Amino acid sequence: xxxxxxxxxxxxxxxxxxxxxxxxxxxxxxxxxxxxxxxxxxxxxxxxxxxxxxxxxxxxxxxxxxxxxxxxxxxxxxxxxxxxxxxxxxxxxxxxxxxxxxxxxxxxxxxxxxxxxxxxxxxxxxxxxxxxxxxxxxxxxxxxxxxxxxxxxxxxxxxxxxxxxxxxxxxxxxxxxxxxxxxxxxxxxxxxxxxxxxxxxxxxxxxxxxxxxxxxxxxxxxxxxxxxxxxxxxxxxxxxxxxxxxxxxxxxxxxxxxxxxxxxxxxxxxxxxxxxxxxxxxxxxxxxxxxxxxxxxxxxxxxxxxxxxxxxxxxxxxxxxxxxxxxxxxxxxxxxxxxxxxxxxxxxxxxxxxxxxxxxxxxxxxxxxxxxxxxxxxxxxxxxxxxxxxxxxxxxxxxxxxxxxxxxxxxxxxxxxxxxxxxxxxxxxxxxxxxxxxxxxxxxxxxxxxxxxxxxxxxxxxxxxxxxxxxxxxxxxxxxxxxxxxxxxxxxxxxxxxxxxxxxxxxxxxxxxxxxxxxxxxxxxxxxxxxxxxxxxxxxxxxxxxxxxxxxxxxxxxxxxxxxxxxxxxxxxxxxxxxxxxxxxxxxxxxxxxxxxxxxxxxxxxxxxxxxxxxxxxxxxxxxxxxxxxxxxxxxx
Amino acid sequence: xxxxxxxxxxxxxxxxxxxxxxxxxxxxxxxxxxxxxxxxxxxxxxxxxxxxxxxxxxxxxxxxxxxxxxxxxxxxxxxxxxxxxxxxxxxxxxxxxxxxxxxxxxxxxxxxxxxxxxxxxxxxxxxxxxxxxxxxxxxxxxxxxxxxxxxxxxxxxxxxxxxxxxxxxxxxxxxxxxxxxxxxxxxxxxxxxxxxxxxxxxxxxxxxxxx
Numbered sequence: 001x002x003x004x005x006x007x008x009x010x011x012x013x014x015x016x017x018x019x020x021x022x023x024x025x026x027x028x029x030x031x032x033x034x035x036x037x038x039x040x041x042x043x044x045x046x047x048x049x050x051x052x053x054x055x056x057x058x059x060x061x062x063x064x065x066x067x068x069x070x071x072x073x074x075x076x077x078x079x080x081x082x083x084x085x086x087x088x089x090x091x092x093x094x095x096x097x098x099x100x101x102x103x104x105x106x107x108x109x110x111x112x113x114x115x116x117x118x119x120x121x122x123x124x125x126x127x128x129x130x131x132x133x134x135x136x137x138x139x140x141x142x143x144x145x146x147x148x149x150x151x152x153x154x155x156x157x158x159x160x161x162x163x164x165x166x167x168x169x170x171x172x173x174x175x176x177x178x179x180x181x182x183x184x185x186x187x188x189x190x191x192x193x194x195x196x197x198x199x200x201x202x203x204x205x206x207x208x209x210x211x212x213x214x215x216x217x218x219x220x221x222x223x224x225x226x227x228x229x230x231x232x233x234x235x236x237x238x239x240x241x242x243x244x245x246x247x248x249x250x251x252x253x254x255x256x257x258x259x260x261x262x263x264x265x266x267x268x269x270x271x272x273x274x275x276x277x278x279x280x281x282x283x284x285x286x287x288x289x290x291x292x293x294x295x296x297x298x299x300x301x302x303x304x305x306x307x308x309x310x311x312x313x314x315x316x317x318x319x320x321x322x323x324x325x326x327x328x329x330x331x332x333x334x335x336x337x338x339x340x341x342x343x344x345x346x347x348x349x350x351x352x353x354x355x356x357x358x359x360x361x362x363x364x365x366x367x368x369x370x371x372x373x374x375x376x377x378x379x380x381x382x383x384x385x386x387x388x389x390x391x392x393x394x395x396x397x398x399x400x401x402x403x404x405x406x407x408x409x410x411x412x413x414x415x416x417x418x419x420x421x422x423x424x425x426x427x428x429x430x431x432x433x434x435x436x437x438x439x440x441x442x443x444x445x446x447x448x449x450x451x452x453x454x455x456x457x458x459x460x461x462x463x464x465x466x467x468x469x470x471x472x473x474x475x476x477x478x479x480x481x482x483x484x485x486x487x488x489x490x491x492x493x494x495x496x497x498x499x500x501x502x503x504x505x506x507x508x509x510x511x512x513x514x515x516x517x518x519x520x521x522x523x524x525x526x527x528x529x530x531x532x533x534x535x536x537x538x539x540x541x542x543x544x545x546x547x548x549x550x551x552x553x554x555x556x557x558x559x560x561x562x563x564x565x566x567x568x569x570x571x572x573x574x575x576x577x578x579x580x581x582x583x584x585x586x587x588x589x590x591x592x593x594x595x596x597x598x599x600x601x602x603x604x605x606x607x608x609x610x611x612x613x614x615x616x617x618x619x620x621x622x623x624x625x626x627x628x629x630x631x632x633x634x635x636x637x
Numbered sequence: 638x639x640x641x642x643x644x645x646x647x648x649x650x651x652x653x654x655x656x657x658x659x660x661x662x663x664x665x666x667x668x669x670x671x672x673x674x675x676x677x678x679x680x681x682x683x684x685x686x687x688x689x690x691x692x693x694x695x696x697x698x699x700x701x702x703x704x705x706x707x708x709x710x711x712x713x714x715x716x717x718x719x720x721x722x723x724x725x726x727x728x729x730x731x732x733x734x735x736x737x738x739x740x741x742x743x744x745x746x747x748x749x750x751x752x753x754x755x756x757x758x759x760x761x762x763x764x765x766x767x768x769x770x771x772x773x774x775x776x777x778x779x780x781x782x783x784x785x786x787x788x789x790x791x792x793x794x795x796x797x798x799x800x801x802x803x804x805x806x807x808x809x810x811x812x813x814x815x816x817x818x819x820x821x822x823x824x825x826x827x828x829x830x831x832x833x834x835x836x837x838x839x840x841x842x843x844x845x846x847x848x
Contacts, residue, residue, distance in 0.1 A: 014666070014673045014681075121684065145705055146680075178708035179669055179681035252707035259646065260711075339711045357713030357735045361772075368768050369731020373724040374757035376656065376749045379691045420750075594754050599691060602753045615791065 005051035007187050015182040017149045017175035018043035021113055024153025025083045026055060028109065029188040032075035034060040034068040036464065037493035038087030039122035040176040041115035045085055046494070049505045056191050061496050061505045064431070064464040065090035066097050069112060073101055073166075076110035077203055078194040081157050085113040088127040089430065093465070095132065098166070102136045102215055103205035105164045108192070109157030115171035118298040119336035122173070124410070124428070126334070128299040129170050133276040137215045139163070139222045140276040141231065142170040142248030146180030148273060152231060154185065159225065163218045170275065172249040172298060173336075219277050226274035227281050234286060236268020242349060243290035245283070247272045247303055250296045250337045257342035261352055278306050287311060288318055294345060295325035298337050324349055379420040382600035383565070383618025385487055385531040385558025386413045390421035391596070391626070392534055393454060393483075396541035397424070404452030404545065407441065409434035409466065411458035412492050413485055419597060425456070432457065432465025435482055439469055442478030442551070452545045453480040460490040460498040462515055473551045474522045481544045481552045484515060485531070487560040495563055519553045531558040532571075534625045561618045570619025572634040574600075576610045580631035583608035588628050596626050646704040648677070648809065650714050653696045654729045655721030656747045660795035664721075665696035667799060671810055671818045672700055682708030691750060693725055700809065717807050718773075719798060721781075722747050723765045730772045739775040739807055741842070743798055745782035777805060777842055784837055793834040800838025812839055 004015070004023045015023065022044050025033065033052070035045035045059060052059035058075075062068035065086040075082035086094065091114045098112070114132070117123040133140035141156055143149040153169055160167040205211055226232070235255065236243075244267060246254045251271040258267050270286045272279070287293060287307070295304040304325040311321050324330040330345040331337070343354040356362070380387040390413075397404040408414055408425035409432065416425035427437050438455035457466045462484055470482060490496040497503040502512035519526045525547065529537050537556065544552045559567075584590075592610050593603045600617035603610060610631070612623075621634035651668070655661040665681055672679045682697035699706040715733035720726030720742040730738070744762055751757040760768075770776045779801045785793040796819070803812050812835075819831050 012673065014669050014679060147705075174682055174708045177683045179666070179679075179683075180705065180708070181673060181678060181680075252705065253709075256707050256711075338709050339707060343711075361734070361736050362713060365734045365772050366731045368772065369728050372760045372765070372768060373728040373731070374749050374751050374759065376691055376693045377751060379750045381691075419754075590755055594756075597750055597754050599748075599750055599753065602748060603755050 003051070004047050005055055005187070006184070009184055009186045012181050012183050014179050015146060015150070016043060016177065016179050017146055017171065018177070019047050020146050020149035020182045021153045021169070021171065022047045023182070023184065024150040025111070025157070026051075026057070026187055027150070027185045028154045028157035029081050029192070030057055030083050030157070031080040031191055031194065032058045032072055032082035033085070034062045034071045035085040036062050036065045036068050036090055037490055037496045038090050039493060040117055040173040041085045041087045041090070041113065041171060042493045042496070043176070044113060046496070053506055055187070059505050061498065063499055065093040069094040069101070070097050072110060073097070073106065075194065076106040076108040078196045079108045080192055080194045081109040081161070083111050083113065086115070087123065088114055088116045088129055089123065089125055090114070091129055091132055093431065098132070099136055100205045101166055102138055103208065103211040104203040105214075106160060106166055107164070107200065109161035110166045111153065111156045111160055111169055112166055113153070113169045113171055115173070115176050116299060117173045119173075126299055128302060129168065130275055130302045131300060133168050137219050138166055138168055139219070139274070140168040140170055141273060142172070142275050143175060144248050144251040144271055144273060146175065146178070146182050148231065149175055150182050150185070152273060159222070163222055165215070165218050165222070170248065175249045223277040223279060226277065226279040229274045229279070231273025232271060232279060232282055234268060234270050237265060238289070240268035240290045241266040242292045242294060243286055244269045244294045244296055245272070245286070245303060245307060246270070246296040247275050248298070250298060253337060253339045253342050254296055257339050257346055260339070260343065260355060261346055261350070263346065263350060263352065267346070272303070275303070278303075278310065280310055283307060283310060284314060284318070287321060291319075292322045292349075293324065294330065294349060295323065296331060296337060296342055296345070301326040301333065377419070378415055379597065379599055380412065380415060381561045381618070382598055382616050383561035383620040384412070385556065385561070386416070386421065386485060387598060388534060388558070388620070388622045389456075389483065389485055389531045389537070389556050390416050390424050391622070392531070392537040392541060393424050394422040396538045396545065397452070397454070399542060400452060400545045402450060402452055404454060407434040407437040407453065407455040409455070409457040409461050411461050413456050413458060416456065430465070431461055432469055435466045435469035435473065438480040438482065439473035439476065439478045442473060442480040443476060445479065454483060455480060456483045456485055458491075459484065459486040459488065459500050459515060463499045463513070467518070470519070470551070471522065474524055478551055479549055481554060484553065484555045486515060486555055486557045489560045489563050491560045491562065495560065516555055519555070524550065525552045526555065527553070528555045528557060531556040532620050532622055534622060561620065565618055570617070570637050572619045572621035573637045574612050574617055574619055574621055574623065574632065574634045576612055577631050577633050578607065578609055580629050581609040582629065586629060592623060592627055592632065596623060598623060646701050647699065647706060648702055649700040649716045650710040651698040651700070651717045651719065651808070652710060652715045652729050652733055653698065653719045653721070654725040655694055656725065657692055657694050659694070659721040659747070660792065661694040661696055661721060664795040664799055665698055667815070667818060667822060668802070668808075668810075669698055671815045674818065675810060675814055677702060677809065678705055680706045680708050682710075693728065695729065717741070717802070719802055721795060721798060723762065724759065726769055727765065730769065734772050737774050738772070739805070740769055740773040741777045741779060741798065741801055741805065742769060743781040743794060744778050745780070745794075777801065779838065779841060781838065785834065788830065788834055788837070790830065793830065796831050796834040797838035800835040801842045804839040804842030
């Protein structure tokens with residue numbers, strides 16, 4: 001969207017939060033950046049990838065988050081500033097390494113950007129990265145504005161390098177994906193040389209106790225730095241009746257709510273940008289100004305707990321405080337903080353009325369919207385190979401008749417749990433876990449388990465975390481069929497390349513790792529098919545379901561419809577023959593639109609027949625095979 | 638929202654809504670950048686997660702003369718709603734509408750999957766117009782997709798709508814500033830097409846009062 005490499009210090013640009021983070025990293029002089037894509041963090045590396053070559057920054061889409069962090073750490077060990085980015089659940093994958101790296105320390109500044117997603121707008125969990133920072137004894141910063149997203153990232157590298165510890169920056173959906181004005185700083189003119197200094201103390205967590213001691217000392221130093229950080233600020237009267245204590249991206253909502261209620265004279269807002277370790281003196285100083293404190297933060301009551309610990313330690317000197325927050329029920333412990341969360345808690349604490357739209361209008365508008373705007377359920381795109389695959393899975397499992405099911409995985413095909421995938425997916429957790437789950441189900445026969453087990457996983461997910469689970473299943477003699485839905489893209493997050501795609505981070509040619517070759521090397525039965533061919537896919541599935549007692553792999557290769565539409569014309573022209581479609585008289589009860597549910601299939605009410613929306617049909621031609629009267633015609637385009 | 642209540646920092650709250658793939662995010666970005674060039678504080682909040690798979694998309698564009706605003710417009714707080722799809726205007730009115738709101742709506746429906754599957758009804762355009770009028774102070778309906786098809790590219794729908802938005806004079810933005818930005822934002826072989834689309838949309842509302 002915006003060229004984040006523009007060398008124009010002082011100019012104000014409208015930047016996406018993720019672009020601001022990328023810019024901050026560039027201004028700090030990074031030489032290395034790596035990530036695995038994940039909403040809402042993806043655009044950090046996405047934008048760096050566009051400018052990396054010109055600025056001599058190595059940028060990598062890694063196979064998974066753990067490798068991303070390890071690679072970035074290596075750059076840091078070699079004295080280079082490095083950034084690793086991931087979504088909140090990605091930190092779980094990287095955690096095993098992170099929990100050692102804290103003890104080892106770093107050399108060049110190393111920043112881990114972890115983007116939290118309160119409300120799980122595009123995630124499978126509401127997970128709070130701050131708990132990792134506390135767990136691992138690592139400094140954590142959280143920007144409140146788009147400007148801070150840039151400035152804090154830049155500063156995080158100085159901090160990391162100064163204390164020789166990896167620093168975590170907690171991103172947030174509304175900042176990462178929002179846009180705001182950012183005043184640009186200077187880009188460095190020179191780059192550091194990378195060299196691993198073998199005379200440095202070794203990068204080991206051992207001896208653990210003394211390294212643990214060093215880690216505590218580092219955090220004590222960081223705390224002192226945080227006490228005076230300009231990223232913490234107070235707005236409000238000298239002695240407020242109520243203090244709002246907030247961190248990062250909740251701050252703007254708090255400021256706006258205070259203004260909207262007109263309580264600026266009595267309510268003060270303390271914003272913390274340096275979240276962990278808590279700048280205790282600063283917090284205590286403000287707690288003492290007001291004996292009543294409302295804590296507003298995204299997801300877990302993290303600050304709430306820490307501030308209460310602090311207050312109880314100091315209770316003999318300060319006397320008691322009254323706290324309002326998630327534990328007192330004044331703030332919802334679920335979902336995203338927005339201005340209404342702040343308004344509602346302030347209203348109930350202060351006994352003031354929030355301004356609102358006239359009730360009559362609001363009720364009418366809500367009712368009209370509810371009755372006339374049907375929801376937009378997510379579905380596979382027109383021409384998506386996954387729709388065809390799940391159609392075949394459904395039919396094969398039905399014909400097989402032994403109550404078989406699918407263990408799902410993370411990717412577009414997770415929609416297989418709903419109507420888009422005919423409700424075939426019955427378990428769904430983390431990246432690669434479908435294969436691990438299948439491996440377990442497939443070793444229950446000694447207890448009478450007889451259901452066939454299928455698992456699905458995408459090409460990017462295969463490399464990310466499914467490979468070890470597949471190896472596990474093969475080695476331990478499990479009984480399941482793994483379907484690798486190879487659509488040649490990391491589609492869910494925006495078509496990033498992956499180890500098998502033959503394309504590098506900057507769109508250049510890269511070595512393509514062969515999924516089929518890997519599977520064959522494991523000595524298992526491997527079949528390759530075309531998901532758009534419903535008949536042969538179903539037959540092959542039935543055959544595989546019967547080939548029991550071992551792991552079988554079925555690779556279904558069909559390009560992502562979004563990618564294909566950009567690269568090449570549609571394979572088919574598809575239309576409904578109005579003479580052959582007899583509509584409601586057919587007895588199929590609108591099988592095509594009701595059951596197959598491709599968005600390009602429309603039921604024309606006036607005609608009482610099915611119709612193809614040519615504007616959105618991607619021409620996969622699959623629907624021609626599902627019509628019981630062969631009324632859908634596909635012609636080679 | 639009561640316009641009298643402490644809104645002095647907020648000059649205008651605009652919501653651009655539509656369905657994934659309609660160019661919602663690009664339109665918000667263009668309007669936002671034009672406003673920044675005009676010297677305003679702009680914050681944009683996006684809701685698009687997995688929108689490419691048929692979901693609704695919404696951008697909150699918040700404009701101030703002196704303050705950085707939070708990325709989300711409060712419920713009932715929209716001043717202008719631009720809908721690239723008819724029922725998305727209705728949906729947004731339900732949460733962000735108020736008696737003072739002005740709306741611009743592209744008339745071409747994109748049917749939710751529940752509608753094409755026969756499980757839900759899509760209201761007639763006449764009915765939608767009636768309801769939107771009922772909930773808006775001013776309402777414009779633009780056949781932007783049809784006009785874009787006439788210009789040879791349905792992708793121009795959002796640029797036509799940008800023209801119509803500026804033609805209403807609801808935004809603190811001059812059309813030449815936006816045209817300038819279009820020239821900067823598109824490669825030379827696409828500029829004419831986009832400028833033409835913008836002017837078509839602009840003339841439609843600049844000449845004619847709401848329909």
